[in-house]
Amino acid sequence: MKMRIEAIQIAEAFNMKKFRAEFRTEVFSGSTSEAFYVFPEHDRFLYLFDYGVVVFANYDAVAKSEFLNFLKPYALNPVFLDLTEEYQIETDAGYPKTMVKNDRVVVPKTDADTLRIVMLNTGQSVALEYYEKLTDELITSSKHYILKLERRGKLNISKKELLKYIGKVLNVKNSIVDNLYILDDPNLVWDNEELNLLNKNLKANFDIIPRFKDLDYRLQIVEDNLTLFTDVLNVRESARLEWIIIILIAFEIVLTLFSH
Template sequence: MASPFQEEYTVSIDKQTLKPTVTSSSLLLPEHYNEVLAIRLAMLNTGQSVALDYYQQLTYQALNETHKYTEQMEKQGKVNASKRNLLRFIGRSMNIKNSVVDNLYILDDPGIVWDDPELDRINKGLKDTFDIQLRFRDLDFKLRIIQDNLKLFTDLLQHRESARLEWIIIILILIEVVNMFWREVL
């Protein structure tokens, strides 16, 4: 069983700290600071970091599966997968991308930082600490690669289906010609 995704980040109140300080492992707050909002920001950014870890793993798995199909194309000149399996893979990959968009608000700052420059500074410091923007861009890049591959796979599916229908039409025409020839002979 896979280990759960988790991350630890400490928020503490320090009497000697004059203003909130973001470090790689903790957020230090002055004694008389509104810690509830700062804790919310720390929780939001920690949660986004853990969610990014989760989506990075899903994306890595999808990239591996994409690699498997592209390697088949390279070696065999075709993809040995049923239409159903390819469609399931396409659906799974699309769900990853949709889920990232639905669940992560990386590009939007929370409303509590809009009117408070100190909270905005904390939020930016936390995003930098967790490399939120960089990791999101990396995830987005990988999802675009998968999306490009999905387009190729759907084109292959359409081509395979079209070729199958063309053969069916050719066979039906041939049957009709043989049938007409047979009627003329008899």
């Protein structure tokens, strides 16, 4: 038996407190930052993360669409990008142990804890894809200014534009730092060797750790560029102030000469 899992980046964040208060289903497990739901009557599973990701397991198109419409009021800063990650969990009693493959994980039996680990890693992967796209945009923007600096020997950017760019960079970095916990192992793997191994294998399959390190490296490049831009802008502002002072002194000398 195969079960389809789909993770979607809906927004930058969810109002989890409000959602859990108004979603009339008891949470199976979770915390202030996530909520995992089990619907045994439909054999469905749902995982919601406060960094704006929702993960469906065994949902058809109609049920998924209905829930996404319900979720809209709780989405903070919706993301209008096609950011999804699909995976499968296959139940096969003939397998003596869990096997993680590129497009699916094969397990001897499926239970809520196993589904939760698979859905967690699928959700982490799509969240990393979102941050990768944001950092790509930042790097592209910084390259644009660097090319202008190389060709013209000056930075063609206003102080207001630079401050807006700095704000965007800091916003992305703070968002990533706030969600660093996505790399943490869930509590349920600590005392369960099989779940712990499954979690590690899924992290390796989705390249979770290498992708996060690459993300951090690229953000550091953007920050280094910001430092350069700021220094160039400060030099430009200093030169402008010096000319203003020179002009004022010259004007004062001219006035003094005429007054005598």
